[in-house]
Amino acid sequence: MASRGTVKAAGGFNASADAEVLSKAMKGLGTDEDSILQLLTARSNAQRQEIKAAYKTLFGKDLIDDLKGELGGNFETLIVALMTPPKEYDVTLLRNAIKGAGTDEKVLVEILASRSPQQVKEIVAAYKKEYDDDLEEDIGGDTSGHFKRLLVILLQGNRPQGIQHGSLDADAQALFKAGEVKYGTDEQSFITILGNRSAEHLRKVFDAYMKLSGYEMEESIKRETSGNLRDLLLAVVKCARSVPAYFAETLYYSMKGMGTDDDTLIRVMVTRSEVDMLDIRADFRRLFACSLHSMIKGDTGGDYRKALLMLCGGDDA
Numbered sequence: 001m002a003s004r005g006t007v008k009a010a011g012g013f014n015a016s017a018d019a020e021v022l023s024k025a026m027k028g029l030g031t032d033e034d035s036i037l038q039l040l041t042a043r044s045n046a047q048r049q050e051i052k053a054a055y056k057t058l059f060g061k062d063l064i065d066d067l068k069g070e071l072g073g074n075f076e077t078l079i080v081a082l083m084t085p086p087k088e089y090d091v092t093l094l095r096n097a098i099k100g101a102g103t104d105e106k107v108l109v110e111i112l113a114s115r116s117p118q119q120v121k122e123i124v125a126a127y128k129k130e131y132d133d134d135l136e137e138d139i140g141g142d143t144s145g146h147f148k149r150l151l152v153i154l155l156q157g158n159r160p161q162g163i164q165h166g167s168l169d170a171d172a173q174a175l176f177k178a179g180e181v182k183y184g185t186d187e188q189s190f191i192t193i194l195g196n197r198s199a200e201h202l203r204k205v206f207d208a209y210m211k212l213s214g215y216e217m218e219e220s221i222k223r224e225t226s227g228n229l230r231d232l233l234l235a236v237v238k239c240a241r242s243v244p245a246y247f248a249e250t251l252y253y254s255m256k257g258m259g260t261d262d263d264t265l266i267r268v269m270v271t272r273s274e275v276d277m278l279d280i281r282a283d284f285r286r287l288f289a290c291s292l293h294s295m296i297k298g299d300t301g302g303d304y305r306k307a308l309l310m311l312c313g314g315d316d317a
């Protein structure tokens, strides 16, 4: 499958030459941030790992440590994220979401709703290897109720593939009975069905549900559930419809209104830059009144903005 990312592997790549450029950019007083961001956003993550290895070979120092010593703020966070291998980055985000002060449910929701079953299995294994802890136990210890149960379902990475034609109507009816038709809500039915069907199956169920009830699935979830469970169910439904559209919306709301949720902005721009940023940009333009490029331009500044715009990769007028 051709990448729909904006960041691609550079041709004529020479890891040692790049390591020299970075070393020069950090030498002496001050830092040449522009050289650093231009170089690193024009290399794939795999190439950045080769640069990191070449840097250690040439200078006997850790590139990420040196970058951390020279950079600061959101720009530093973004550059360090770019230097981290994708799976390790997901694992680190989840660890920080659980082990930081409080729990960052937003990160748990985003990663577990948007990654494929296979990716989730790899994340669980990598988490175990990195921290010698069980991700399911750690998440379970920090969350509760139906929110926790749906996270645990998603952590199994066992969604079947394809469409079970025989159960489309039954699923739609079960969801209708569990919510709109019922006094109160049978949350268990929502999490069992939405957590255990493939995206293509769910899209058909949403169509059947619309025909049956006259409501979009999202409308009913908003009416019938609340809090973190509602956020997670909505993320699962949106990702089943379209992962790029889900991320376009996530990016939009990270910047909309007063202030910017830089953690979310950085996380999404980095994790999707080699995956589906072109599709996210197209959905962004379709869903909102401006382009992703123009919104980043208006909401951020300095080298941080420059680097984000490189990852965005172009404007969509």
Ligand SMILES: [Ca+2]
Residues within 6 Å of the ligand: 178, 179, 180, 181, 182, 183, 184, 185, 224
């Ligand atoms: Ca109800």
